Amino acid sequence: xxxxxxxxxxxxxxxxxxxxxxxxxxxxxxxxxxxxxxxxxxxxxxxxxxxxxxxxxxxxxxxxxxxxxxxxxxxxxxxxxxxxxxxxxxxxxxxxxxxxxxxxxxxxxxxxxxxxxxxxxxxxxxxxxxxxxxxxxxxxxxxxxxxxxxxxxxxxxxxxxxxxxxxxxxxxxxxxxxxxxxxxxxxxxxxxxxxxxxxxxx
Amino acid sequence: xxxxxxxxxxxxxxxxxxxxxxxxxxxxxxxxxxxxxxxxxxxxxxxxxxxxxxxxxxxxxxxxxxxxxxxxxxxxxxxxxxxxxxxxxxxxxxxxxxxxxxxxxxxxxxxxxxxxxxxxxxxxxxxxxxxxxxxxxxxxxxxxxxxxxxxxxxxxxxxxxxxxxxxxxxxxxxxxxxxxxxxxxxxxxxxxxxxxxxxxxx
Numbered sequence: 001x002x003x004x005x006x007x008x009x010x011x012x013x014x015x016x017x018x019x020x021x022x023x024x025x026x027x028x029x030x031x032x033x034x035x036x037x038x039x040x041x042x043x044x045x046x047x048x049x050x051x052x053x054x055x056x057x058x059x060x061x062x063x064x065x066x067x068x069x070x071x072x073x074x075x076x077x078x079x080x081x082x083x084x085x086x087x088x089x090x091x092x093x094x095x096x097x098x099x100x101x102x103x104x105x106x107x108x109x110x111x112x113x114x115x116x117x118x119x120x121x122x123x124x125x126x127x128x129x130x131x132x133x134x135x136x137x138x139x140x141x142x143x144x145x146x147x148x149x150x151x152x153x154x155x156x157x158x159x160x161x162x163x164x165x166x167x168x169x170x171x172x173x174x175x176x177x178x179x180x181x182x183x184x185x186x187x188x189x190x191x192x193x194x195x196x197x198x199x200x201x202x
Numbered sequence: 203x204x205x206x207x208x209x210x211x212x213x214x215x216x217x218x219x220x221x222x223x224x225x226x227x228x229x230x231x232x233x234x235x236x237x238x239x240x241x242x243x244x245x246x247x248x249x250x251x252x253x254x255x256x257x258x259x260x261x262x263x264x265x266x267x268x269x270x271x272x273x274x275x276x277x278x279x280x281x282x283x284x285x286x287x288x289x290x291x292x293x294x295x296x297x298x299x300x301x302x303x304x305x306x307x308x309x310x311x312x313x314x315x316x317x318x319x320x321x322x323x324x325x326x327x328x329x330x331x332x333x334x335x336x337x338x339x340x341x342x343x344x345x346x347x348x349x350x351x352x353x354x355x356x357x358x359x360x361x362x363x364x365x366x367x368x369x370x371x372x373x374x375x376x377x378x379x380x381x382x383x384x385x386x387x388x389x390x391x392x393x394x395x396x397x398x399x400x401x402x403x404x
Contacts, residue, residue: 013252020249
C-alpha cells in the first residue's frame, strides 16, 4: 500500500464499501468515492441518510413480503386491489417493477427465492407454505406465476402448480414477452403489461 | 406515481439518491436500493458511515488540492518527495491513479478542471494562478503536464506552457501512445498517430 493510499484511509474505506455493491467494480467504486468527496456535503449526507432511513424504517409485509413501512404493505392494505388474484414473484424488486408497469391490480406474493436443488434451496426454503395458507384462507381465484424464465423459475412454477392445483384455483404463468435469460425486473413496462395480459393457464 | 411507489417513499428516496451518482441509471439505482434493503443492517450502515466520514474528515490539500486529512496532504508533507518536480493533473482521481502506479516521486498540482471556453471555463476557473505562485516560490525545476488527451486537456497544456515558460522551468508532457499490453492493431487512429509522433530513438 502506498503512502498516498494510507493517508487516504477514509476514501479507501468508502471505495471498499462501494465495491461491495452489486455490479460495482474497483474503478467505478473509486469514481463514486471521488464523486462523494467532490459533491457538496448536503448532497452526500442525503445519500447516507437515505440508506440509514431504509434500514431503520423499511421492513417486509407479513402477508406478501413486499417492502413495507408498516406490518402490511400498501398493496395488501389497498381496498381497491382485486383480492381474487395473487401474482407470485421471486423477489420484491420484481414486484416493484411489475407494479410500476400498472398492468396489474391484484395482490402479490413474494417467494424470496426460487427452487434450486443444486444450491440446496428446496420448497421449505421459499415461501410456498405461506402461499398455500393464503389460498386455503379462501377468496383466491387465480394464482399468476411470474417467476423468472430460468431453470429455477420454471421448476418453481411447476412445483407451485402441483401444490396449488388441488385447491381448485386457476393457475397461470405470465406470457413469454420477457426475453428468456433476462431478469423480469429489467423488462420495460409495455413488455411487462403484455406478458401479464397474455398469461396462459397451466 | 403509482400507489406502490408512494408507499415506498424511503426506498424511492434512496433510489433517487443513487441516480445522482455518476454512471448510475434508474434501473441500477433501483437494484442498489433493493440491495441495501436486503443487505444486513451492519453492512448497509457501514456504507452510510463511510460517506459521512469522508465528508466530515477528508478535505483538500491547500497546496496541491490533493485529497487530505490535514491542511497539507501526505505527499506535500513527505520529506522523501522530490520537490523540484510538479506533475499537473486535472482531477484528484488522476493524481491518485498516477501515485498508485509508483512511477513518480515528485509533487503534484491539481487544476480542478481543464480549459473549456465552450463551457465557459477560462484560466481563472482552474488553479493555474496557484501553480504559477508555486513556481515563483522557487525550487521547481520541472513541470510535467499530465492533462487528459482531449481537446480541453491539450488546450490546457498549451496554456500552461505559455504561462510558465517565462519562469525558465522545464515543461514536459507525459507520453501518449499505445498502452502497455495492448495489441497495436486495436489502438485507435489518434493514439497511433500520437505514438508515432512521440517516438524516441533507441
